[in-house]
Amino acid sequence: MRYEYYAAKLAEDYLKKGIVDxxxxxxxxxxxxxxxxxxxxxxxxYKTGSSGPVTKxxxxxxxxxxxxxxxxxxxxxxxxxxxxxxxxxxxxSLSMDQIQKLMAPLLSxxxxxxxxxxxxxxxxxxxxxxxxxxxxxLPDRISQKIRDVKKLCAKxxxxxxxxxxxTLIISLIVESYAERFIAEKxxxxxxxx
Numbered sequence: 001m002r003y004e005y006y007a008a009k010l011a012e013d014y015l016k017k018g019i020v021d022x023x024x025x026x027x028x029x030x031x032x033x034x035x036x037x038x039x040x041x042x043x044x045x046y047k048t049g050s051s052g053p054v055t056k057x058x059x060x061x062x063x064x065x066x067x068x069x070x071x072x073x074x075x076x077x078x079x080x081x082x083x084x085x086x087x088x089x090x091x092x093s094l095s096m097d098q099i100q101k102l103m104a105p106l107l108s109x110x111x112x113x114x115x116x117x118x119x120x121x122x123x124x125x126x127x128x129x130x131x132x133x134x135x136x137x138l139p140d141r142i143s144q145k146i147r148d149v150k151k152l153c154a155k156x157x158x159x160x161x162x163x164x165x166x167t168l169i170i171s172l173i174v175e176s177y178a179e180r181f182i183a184e185k186x187x188x189x190x191x192x193x
Contacts, residue, residue, distance in 0.1 A: 023121075098184065
């Protein structure tokens with residue numbers, strides 16, 4: 001498959017399955033195996049190899065490092081699924097320390113006996129809806145970026161797939177790096193650690 005079509009397919013797949021719909025998570029208690037299975041079903045797009053994108057070890061590690069709340073006994077609920085999904089999205093862009101810093105106010109509120117609880121389902125829904133709206137034009141942006149890369153490569157007499165793909169991949173990474181840079185600076189400035 002030509003890279004142009006594959007990139008378009010990836011963009012469409014991301015729009016369909018890239019941001020998990022938290023409403024699909026069950027509103028019942030789950031054991032860790034059930035939680036991992038549920039997360040892996042919803043995050044299937046991110047699967048690499050034969051294992052799912054989430055493991056029991058990850059859940060335990062993120063709980064231990066105070067990125068998600070601990071289970072109630074041995075059971076997890078819908079909020080745990082939402083917390084874990086948020087951490088999943090953050091884990092490839094932020095360090096564990098940065099994720100802890102970002103999640104600290106939510107965990108503090110979640111575990112507080114005095115504060116009015118933040119409705120994590122509503123918070124997650126707002127994030128997911130906003131992200132879907134922002135990403136709605138992703139296929140068109142990717143197609144335009146491919147056209148721009150082809151023009152640039154043609155201008156420099158580099159009209160081969162390798163040069164085009166290299167330039168496309170680098171530009172996508174650098175673009176995401178710029179947004180990550182801003183996110184990290186906001187995190188450092190406004191979330192005490």
